[in-house]
Structure formats: C-alpha cells, structure tokens
Amino acid sequence: xxxxxxxxxxxxxxxxxxxxxxxxxxxxxxxxxxxxxxxxxxxxxxxxxxxxxxxxxxxxxxxxxxxxxxxxxxxxxxxxxxxxxxxxxxxxxxxxxxxxxxxxxxxxxxxxxxxxxxxxxxxxxxxxxxxxxxxxxxxxxxxxxxxxxxxxxxxxxxxxxxxxxxxxxxxxxxxxxxxxxxxxxxxxxxxxxxxxxxxxxxxxxxxxxxxxxxxxxxxxxxxxxxxxxxxxxxxxxxxxxxxxxxxxxxxxxxxxxxxxxxxxxxxxxxxxxxxxxxxxxx
Numbered sequence: 395x396x397x398x399x400x401x402x403x404x405x406x407x408x409x410x411x412x413x414x415x416x417x418x419x420x421x422x423x424x425x426x427x428x429x430x431x432x433x434x435x436x437x438x439x440x441x442x443x444x445x446x447x448x449x450x451x452x453x454x455x456x457x458x459x460x461x462x463x464x465x466x467x468x469x470x471x472x473x474x475x476x477x478x479x480x481x482x483x484x485x486x487x488x489x490x491x492x493x494x495x496x497x498x499x500x501x502x503x504x505x506x507x508x509x510x511x512x513x514x515x516x517x518x519x520x521x522x523x524x525x526x527x528x529x530x531x532x533x534x535x536x537x538x539x540x541x542x543x544x545x546x547x548x549x550x551x552x553x554x555x556x557x558x559x560x561x562x563x564x565x566x567x568x569x570x571x572x573x574x575x576x577x578x579x580x581x582x583x584x585x586x587x588x589x590x591x592x593x594x595x596x597x598x599x600x601x602x603x604x605x606x607x608x609x610x611x612x613x614x615x616x617x618x619x620x621x622x623x624x625x626x627x628x629x630x631x632x633x634x635x636x637x638x639x640x641x642x643x644x645x646x647x648x649x650x651x652x653x654x655x656x657x658x659x660x661x662x663x664x665x666x667x668x669x670x671x672x673x674x675x676x
Contacts (some may be wrong), residue, residue: 395434395635396442397435398439398440399440399441399442400441400442400444401419401441401442401443401444401541401674402443402446402447402494402536402646403443403444403445403447403448403569403671404447404448404623405448406526406560409421409443409445409448409558410526410527410556412441412443413443413527413528413555413556413646414528414556414558415457415519416439416440416441416489417443417555417556418439418555419439419440419441419442419443420439420441420442420443420629421442421443421445422442422443422444422445422446423444423445423446423464423465423501423503423506423556436448436651445558446465448464448465448630449463450463450464450465450466450503450560450561451463451465451466451470452466452475453466453470454566455476457566458561458565458566458611459536459564459565460477460480460481460563460564460566461561461563461564462502462561462562462563462564463560463561464501464502464503464506464558464559464561464562465501465502465503466501466502467499467500468488468499468500468501468502468505468512468547469488471484471485471488471502472484472485472488472489473485478569479571480518480566480570480571481515481563481564481570481571481573482568482571482572482574482575482593482594482675483515483518483519483574483575483593484512484515484516484519484564484573484575485574486516486574486575486576487512487514487515487575487577487590488511488512488513490511490575490577490590491511492592494524495625496584501658502561502562503558503559503561504523505636506523506539506551506559506562507550507551507553507559509540509550509615509616511575511577511590511610512561513531513536513540513590513610513615513616514575514590514591514592514608514609514610514616515573515575515608516562516564516594517536517537517606517608517616517618518570518573518575518592518594518606518607518608519564519567519594519606520536520565520567520595520606521535521536521562521563521564521565521571522534522535522536522562522563522614523535523536523559523562524541524554524559524560524561524562524563525552525554525557525558525559525560526557526558526560527557527558527586528552529556529557531560533563533658534552536562537618538552539551539552539553540552540614540616541615542615544588545559547611550614553629561670567594567596567604568596569594569595569596569603569604569606570594570646570676571576571607572585572594572596572597572672572675573592573593573594573595573672574592574668574669574671574672574675575590575591575592576590576591576664576665576667576668576671577589577590577591577610577611577664578590578660578661578663578667579660580656580660585651588611588660589610589611589612589647589660589661589664590609590610590611591607591608591609591610591661591664591668592607592610593594593605593606593608593645593665593668593669593672594606595605595607595626595672597631597673597676598631601628601629601630602626602627602628602629602630602631603627604627605622605626605627605630606618606622606623606628607619607622607623607639609643609646609647609650609661609663610658611657612647612650612651612661613650613651613655617646617650619642619643619646619647620646621642621643621645622639622642622643622646622665624642625638625639625642626639626669631669631673633638634661635669636665636666636669636670637666639665639669640662640663640665641662642660643661643662643665644655644658644661644662645659
C-alpha cells in the first residue's frame with residue numbers, strides 16, 4: 395500500500411472544500427472498498443477524506459417519503475419500525491446477508507457502492523439516491539445509479555469523482571408495504587453463488603397491480619424482470635401464475651447471462667417463494 399495523507403471532515407461543506415482543493419482525493423467512511431483497491435494497487439489517491447463524522451445517520455419518515463442518511467448502519471435500517479412496516483423488502487434484504495458483521499457494521503452508502511442485497515430491494519421500491527458535489531445536489535433513480543454492464547467500463551456507479559452520497563429517498567406506496575425479498579443460495583454462506591429476487595406489488599381487488607420484480611446475482615447490477623411483471627399484472631395469485639412468472643424471470647436471467655449455470659434454478663425457486671410470501675402477507 396502506498397503512503398497517503400488523511401483528513402477528517404465534520405460537515406458536508408468541509409468535505410466539498412477538501413475535494414475542491416484536492417480533486418484526486420477519495421471520500422471514505424468505512425473504507426473497506428478503498429482499502430481493497432489500495433492493496434491490489436488498482437488505484438490510489440494521495441489523500442483520503444474521512445466522512446464518517448458527517449451528520450448522515452438519521453432515518454426521517456415524512457408524509458410521502460422516508461429519507462435515509464448514507465451513514466445509517468444496516469442494522470438500524472433493518473430494524474427500524476417504519477421501514478419494517480412500509481418497506482419490508484428492504485429489511486429482509488439486509489437480514490438475508492449471511493455475514494452478521496456485514497449486517498451490523500456496513501452503512502447504507504457502503505452497500506450502494508458494493509451493490510449488495512440492499513440494492514436489489516431498493517430497485518423494487520423505486521428508491522432515489524441523493525448525491526452532492528461541487529456542482530450542487532442531485533437525485534437520481536436507483537436504476538440510473540448503476541450503469542448497464544458494459545455501458546461504462548471504468549465506472550461502477552453514476553457517482554462523480556467530486557460527489558458523495560447523502561442518502562436515499564424511499565417513496566411511500568401500497569405496493570412497497572407488501573414487498574418481499576428472497577435469496578436462494580448454492581451454499582451456506584455469502585461465499586457461495588446465489589440469486590435473489592425482490593418484488594413489490596399490490597393486491598387490488600384480488601389481482602396483482604404495479605408489480606416490480608427485480609433480479610440480483612445474475613449480472614453485476616440488479617435488473618428488473620419486466621416480462622415477469624407483465625405476466626403478473628391484473629391476474630389473481632395462484633400456483634400456476636407463480637410458476638409462469640418464475641419461467642419469465644428465468645428467461646430474463648438467461649438473456650442477461652449466457653453462462654448462468656444453475657442460477658436460473660435459483661431464480662425460479664426465489665420467485666415462487668417471494669410470490670407465495672407476498673400473497674400470504676396480503
């Protein structure tokens with residue numbers, strides 16, 4: 395690892411002032427990803443700016459939106475009563491991680507950068523990412539935060555070099571209240587290959603409405619299975635429908651990754667389990 399300078403900031407204004415003066419610096423909070431990159435000599439700044447002291451650890455429940463600070467620990471988000479009630483898929487995605495350390499220590503912002511289970515759930519509830527940089531503050535849909543595979547080879551997210559993540563905005567909606575997350579593994583831990591499914595859908599007059607079904611673990615970024623959503627829309631829940639939606643999701647998975655191996659079977663199992671759980675909860 396190369397020698398580098400360190401600066402700690404206690405406000406967003408200080409953070410932006412530091413990155414203006416040192417445009418090649420890195421923002422770090424937990425720093426796990428940055429440390430890995432430095433170890434492997436993939437990249438390295440001359441200065442790291444520690445933002446772990448920024449006031450970004452609140453969960454605020456508004457009238458139409460719940461705001462989540464980037465430094466909120468996973469554990470706090472997963473067990474927050476409002477999140478469990480209004481966004482169960484988010485809580486379930488965090489708790490699906492086999493690593494207890496990851497559940498407790500990691501932050502929301504770190505999860506976004508590492509594209510963990512949480513990112514899959516956030517796409518299902520149509521979350522927005524709030525960023526701030528030298529050009530000001532902006533919001534982008536979670537789907538736009540992750541470039542499509544191959545679209546931007548040198549960038550894993552839409553985060554600019556001078557930006558940091560302020561947090562998330564989760565829009566309130568009836569479909570999010572009946573959301574579900576299921577992770578199917580080919581092994582006992584996070585080390586084994588897996589596939590995951592997040593679904594948010596409303597049962598209105600006995601039929602599915604506004605379904606959002608998201609696949610994780612197939613390619614580097616979470617992807618919506620639009621064909622499976624179309625299969626569900628306007629139809630009553632029953633076993634044959636679940637199997638049909640699962641088949642549609644498998645087709646999407648195979649189209650995204652030709653060498654998917656046994657992941658399609660995991661996707662099928664996860665879709666059916668998620669739809670069964672969502673129907674019971676409704």
